[in-house]
Amino acid sequence: MESTESTNQLVNNGSPSQSDADASDAMTTTSSTREKTVLLFGKTKSGKSATGNSILGRKCFKVSLTPHSTTTCKSEGCRRGDMALKIVDTPDVTESKKASARQEVTKWYQETEDGIDALLLVHKLGVRFTDQHESLLGTMEKIFRKEIYRYTIAVLTHGDQLKAAMEEEGFTLQEHLSSESSGLTTLMEKVDNRYVVFNNRYEDEDENNKQVQDLLKLIDELSEKTQGPYKHDVGNLLSKLRITASQARGGFSRCCSFVRSIFTRCFTCSPLSRSRFVRCASVLIGMVAVLSVSGCAFMISYFL
Known part of the structure; x- marks a missing residue:
């Protein structure tokens, strides 16, 4: 499989409402210079903290092989090009007791008081999106309402393993996402087919910067489409x-x-x-x- 073809498959900005050229022309300096708040959301061991570190370009969020390595939300800031970012890493509240989950969600509200420019729904490729994962979507809807899907991008982690499987078994990414075995069709429908494939094990800084830039471009396009961040009631x-x-x-x-x-x-x-x-x-x-x-x-x- 050609590397160019693989790269094109790793990013999808959803169902286009206009040409790519028009979308690029529509971008303004304001959307790039204002600090954007990005919230990481997903199941335990999906790669949320590692994804946050890849975006930041440094190791700030704890990554561990033990369950529940992230126990409370934490935010870190960085600048990527002309875009200032605030990255909020969160634990999996679906596996917490009700009282502690409510307290944790209150912290999320405080960390994202100015709004959420993008919610990154992190999912590990190779793990079937089961009913348990769909309950995560129900939790997300309960916390932020269904409107949050307009601001959601699916980040599919462990892209290195996917690439190896694609080369060995001869299937494409689109075939995998639409297959019944992956269970990802529901997720793709809810996020309007917006996704990026991430490899958080890149040792080459240039390779990591490229995948981060692809994600930031998608976030910038999303901000232009939504005309401002998601504002929650709290x-x-x-x-x-x-x-x-x-x-x-x-x-x-x-x-x-x-x-x-x-x-x-x-x-x-x-x-x-x-x-x-x-x-x-x-x-x-x-x-x-x-x-x-x-x-x-x-x-x-x-x-x-």
Whole structure:
């Protein structure tokens, strides 16, 4: 198999809506210069951390042969050409307990508060995309809503093993992706057939840079198509909380002043009026307490 043919198969920018030349002309300096946030998502041992290291060009994320080598999200920044990147590595929350998974997802929201330019759904080639993997898609939809697929690129890792199998058995990448044995047809449909094949074992820096540049070009084209990053609801809420927190403190202070004035008046009036004030004050204080507890419970349930 010719190397040129293999290279062309390793990147697919999805179903084109216009010619490649038009897409290239449409790119603007703004989309390239603004820092892009890229979130790595996938099953344990799919190669998320190794992929992050390949993009960064250095070893920042821990890669281990042991299960659950990534236990919490971590972000690192880099610049590739004129593109500034923030790479967020994440653990597989489908294998975590519910409480710890919720806490972890909250960290993701905080790390991607400004939005997600691309979600890289990492999958190891040679591993069948089973029902267990499809449950990962359900988790992704639950966390980010189905809209996130518009920002998703499938990163198929262990490309070196695929290349060897293709040469030995004589099949093409497209035949593998559409075969029933791979189970990848559902994934390809959801991400509009956007994918790259990655080899995270390249020792040649030039070879690694080439595959990274192919991915970054796909991310840039995706940003042009989506006209801005994916904004999740909690990210918007977190930014609003900075404003509303000061307003809440001011409201609480006014509430305390109001209750203080009631008690002051209560102890400076006649015994009969005093008993009425006490009853009214008790009702008001009870209402304030109920509203405060309800508000706190709502915020806790929202984040957890």
